[in-house]
Amino acid sequence: MRKKRPADAAAASEPEDWTAAAVEAAAVRLLARREHSRVELGRKLRARGIPPELVDEVLAGLAARRLQSDERYAESQVNSRVSRGQGPVRIRRDLSQQGLPENEIDAALEAAGVDWYELARDARRRRFGAEAPGEWKERARQARFLEYRGFTGDQIRAAIGD
Known part of the structure; x- marks a missing residue:
């Protein structure tokens, strides 16, 4: 029978006395999965209990070697x-x-190099079909959708067909 690990077992298995090499290894493991911003990576490392000054030092080294950008x-x-x-x-x-x-x-x-107007038109077409909305209520609904997606007012008007 397997023993259950406590919820904070992952944190407990991390070293208490962090070295620069251990912090760098942890950072590189995170970066191997996906890109991280410097702020995001620092936040994740500090959440593990790593001293902020050591995190800053390691992140500066990673940025200098272009491992984090x-x-x-x-x-x-x-x-x-x-x-x-x-x-x-x-x-x-x-x-x-x-x-x-x-x-x-x-x-x-x-x-x-994106044509944001074309991207807005394409997003509207994929969601609502090729035909432009006719009545005001439908136009408002489609405009809200595009606004939620992050398009500007001009891009939304161009996509809806004003």
Whole structure:
């Protein structure tokens, strides 16, 4: 019969005396799964009980060796969200919440080279069909959908057919 581990067993199995090498190994394991912003990675490492000054030191080293890059993170997030049909307003807000600076968000959105008007039209078409809405109630419903997706007012009006 297997013994049950307590809920905090994962935290208990982590070393109490963190070394830079152990912190770096933990950070690299997280980065191996997916890209993380520096703020997000720091938050996850500090949640494990690692001293903040050690986290900052290790993250600086990872960034210097380009193992962690906010630029790469922003680019991957923008591409992922564009493929899901999300607009620039929502992408910008979500990246900002992850601690990315505005200039990196702007650069990632610019580098994506997306025609946001066409993406809004495509998102509307996929959800509601090719025919433009005729009555006001349906137009409002589709506009709310596109607004939730993160498109601007101009992009929404162009997608609905104003």
